[in-house]
Amino acid sequence: MRYEELTELARQLRVDSVRAADAAGSGHPTSSMSAADLAAVLLAHHLRYDFSDPGNPANDRLIFSKGHASPLLYSLYKAAGAVDDEELLTFRKRDSRLEGHPTPLLPWVDVATGSLGQGLPVGVGMALAGKYLDRVPNRIWVLSGDSEMAEGSVWEAVEHASFEQLDNLKLIIDVNRLGQRGPTRHQHDLGAYARRLRAFGWHTVEVDGHDVEAVDKALTEAAGVDGRPTAVIAATRKGRGVAAVEDREGKHGKPLPDAEAAIEELGGPRFIRVEVEPPPAAPARHVGHVGHVGHVGHVGDSTPPALPRFEPGTEEATRTAYGRALAALGSARGDVVALDAEVGDSTRTEYFKEEHPDRYLEFYIAEQQLVAGAVGLQARGWVPYASTFAAFLTRAHDFIRMAAVSRAGINLVGSHAGIAIGEDGPSQMGLEDLAMLRSVHGSTVLYPCDANQTARLVAAMAELDGIRYLRTSRGETPVIYGPDEEFPIGGSKVLRSGDGDKATIVAAGVTVHEALRAADALAADGIPVRVVDLYSVKPVDVGTLDDAGRATGCVLTVEDHRPEGGIGDAVAEAFSDGRPAPRLARLGVHGMPASATPEEQLHAAGIDAESIAAAVKLLVEEVVAP
């Protein structure tokens, strides 16, 4: 396109953004208008994308990190012929694919955006996939706002992209000077951004974001940079093209006051259709150790993993079983990738590294980038397992939440769960992780108590949809299951059971072993109890719990987790379906732990065998007493 045509295209994008927001009665047209010239040049001259085949691995990817500029994105799709004008005007309406912020309900959107500062870290995941795993010559274009450069997650990504020499990653910063409630820190000081990015090793290009010729040259320069990521830093004006809103405060996130006049001022509707350049013919997909040969989302020749087998009666830490099982899974499936945040020796993810170094990604201590990397990788068809301490997954909570909005399939593994870690103290103890992961939409939450169970669950996770979480423990626990035992997702195991059971103890992870010891002591005291291993915290085994509740009349949950949001709540939820429920009671970690041995911790928190037995006796006495 000639530059005059690009300018016209940009005006069309502005007009369509104004029209979409006006039809919706809400939305962010001014944030769209600032980036319209950048988007027009990108679409017409630089993006290589086959809109009829969004899964084509050779396609460039386009991430609108400033997701509130969705009117611009949808106007681009219209210009590319992917959506029609009628659909454009369904923006933000019920049942429309054109949501307030983009989600993968649209086939050309890989990941949801709208929580700022996430597009670049997710783009890093896609760029890692493209450069090192898929080995395709595509580019990952990320459009970012200037305000969101304040998010630390952006700088985790900036650092990692440089370290990994991600020259396929192209960031475009729409420096429109105005945030939601006023000026940004750096306003139109492009150099402030450039200096920071260059110090991290990026190539930078500063440009007038409304000069399409200059933008075209900048994007050409960006596309050609080798060996390092590039940022095009563009000075723009929010609301560009309409005097009533251009570069003015107080115009964020609302339709233009007079859309008709604005459209007139922008020169009226246009009907330019862009023929977007398709990618070069896709090269054969890189074949990994055992063959990640499928198209995105399809796995080639996967074989059943030769999972590690542990001898019942011995002891092993579930984190160790996780590491060994993951290594085995990696041998069976070429699409499994392991991600570490500089604790691979503790989480045992390092066992995977030893066998599959080319599918092991080190993100250093940057948990937001860790999870964002997983989201980016799964968007390219890989099956990521991202691990850190359970406590530190809270650092990435917003990324996990947004991963669910992205309909992402990722595996998260949190080690060092609970007070059972002992001396390191509360900063290192995962005590809120079950609550966090249970509340995530469509999640699966697993918490094994022995090594064989862990291995089976690690393999099963890969087959699930959505966010899958596995909680592992630091210390060794007895192996109580055989290596061929099966553990269906949503199931549980009844470990003690008899006709005269007077109560049910529901436990998971380390407390299973405490519960078994308590049950033995209680049986010796003439109080037989049922014990349920609730390894699947979500979904929860309502049937087994129901049976146990009916048979024994009372259910005691015991967990190495805060009393809120974890196993106690999960069991209570199972009984919250309107029918009469058994009597419920719960043990959990109420106080603030300090340093002590694991045994001392369990006792002090009242979740060891002795405390469990005492609680059961109280419960059982109440049956008799009143």
Next chain:
Amino acid sequence: MRYEELTELARQLRVDSVRAADAAGSGHPTSSMSAADLAAVLLAHHLRYDFSDPGNPANDRLIFSKGHASPLLYSLYKAAGAVDDEELLTFRKRDSRLEGHPTPLLPWVDVATGSLGQGLPVGVGMALAGKYLDRVPNRIWVLSGDSEMAEGSVWEAVEHASFEQLDNLKLIIDVNRLGQRGPTRHQHDLGAYARRLRAFGWHTVEVDGHDVEAVDKALTEAAGVDGRPTAVIAATRKGRGVAAVEDREGKHGKPLPDAEAAIEELGGPRFIRVEVEPPPAAPARHVGHVGHVGHVGHVGDSTPPALPRFEPGTEEATRTAYGRALAALGSARGDVVALDAEVGDSTRTEYFKEEHPDRYLEFYIAEQQLVAGAVGLQARGWVPYASTFAAFLTRAHDFIRMAAVSRAGINLVGSHAGIAIGEDGPSQMGLEDLAMLRSVHGSTVLYPCDANQTARLVAAMAELDGIRYLRTSRGETPVIYGPDEEFPIGGSKVLRSGDGDKATIVAAGVTVHEALRAADALAADGIPVRVVDLYSVKPVDVGTLDDAGRATGCVLTVEDHRPEGGIGDAVAEAFSDGRPAPRLARLGVHGMPASATPEEQLHAAGIDAESIAAAVKLLVEEVVAP
């Protein structure tokens, strides 16, 4: 001290670190040994601190962001005469104040560390307090590891410290080259850190961290820098001084293999006692608008706030009531500070800014720094209210978790709760916030449904301990309470009640109004029901719920939140005390919402009046049916 003495002191700190970890059988001596020279020079020549009066506002503050180097910190305390050798050797043992990672159980520790990348952002909060609120000439010294520079939260702090010209903030980076599982990204490339920090506007000094003379000069230079924060970037060797571990991989987080030999190699025990320089006489505390005159933790002349009053029968958004109440609270109390993350117009915190601009802190879009800033401010005796969208508080989950370990008293306010926000879609909807905040140790979780209730709770929060969370809504809701109504923490309000009630509906926030409409419709159908407004989600009003359960036999919870971790779980927990419970059922947001109007959202999720009435009918029929 002469340099030879400083070197001797550093050796003493190493010896004591080795001894403490050896006595504990765990801990991080090698991470302590790298920073021993830095710590020795700081303690003996630069820190101004009165160990007998840790609350002295003129004291410098010392934050060990690398909290795992706690043996070094405790060895410093011993050198300063604050702890004795006997206590040093209780390190990591049960009931010791010397925990695996430092916590404020020790009077000289302001905030807990151990989750990396938090010390600097919290230090920013303290430095803001010192420079702009307390106006004392103290310095905030933060000792950071090199690995933790990968955390995005560090760069949020680096950016903000520069923007706010925090020349009282002095960062010391112990670049010992080795992380937990291997080399860091930049190893001994001090320039990599210096370039990045300088690009953000910091002054930097690079130094050999084992040359005490050079370190002394570097800290002197740092202390003298005006107008910008300073980082001393020190090259060190992990495990310095003991050949078996010095600069070697695989030596992280464990006692030295042969402590006796190591102590010998370090020259044996020493008994140097440092007379730490006390701060200059504290100047009169800065007096704010109405007088923040007290010593830390004590408030001066606070008066009852003239809270806004809303007319029953009108409509107002609870976020608006929050903003107005906070402004009123700020007029009554000079110690209240409001913190924004670039959404003050949405959260309505901007009302506070209009009246108290000198106590309004803008953190831009950096939620980790937002919450860390609040933690730092409260450590200096201020009462912070930090606000953003409820959804985006998840970004700061790890900081909230650690704030509880710090025994911090902070107020968090999350706006735009739930699907009721409407068209913006799921990325902006707080749907997991109640689960997150309920699981935090010692937290209070409040969720008002009308403007008068909101105002009262905003004022009540300031008087509580721990993490206090208020959830506000975007849209207007009817004012149903009078302005003089009282709302005790841990209470609830019974809004509909009669002898023949056949069920209880428990709601909070927007669903209260849906529940009331449902109750009216049900009453018209001959099904009287009780309605409870559960504005205090934690602590929860067990007594009222118990009465309602006994009287009506069944309890239905309705919440604009995920079904896990919120009001349904809170009510179920109230009935998990071992006694027989009523039948429970719950309504919540099960699916993934898209864009739609608030009314469409509530209906689609099944939490509007119509859905509630239908659910109650099902519940009531079950009473009759079986």
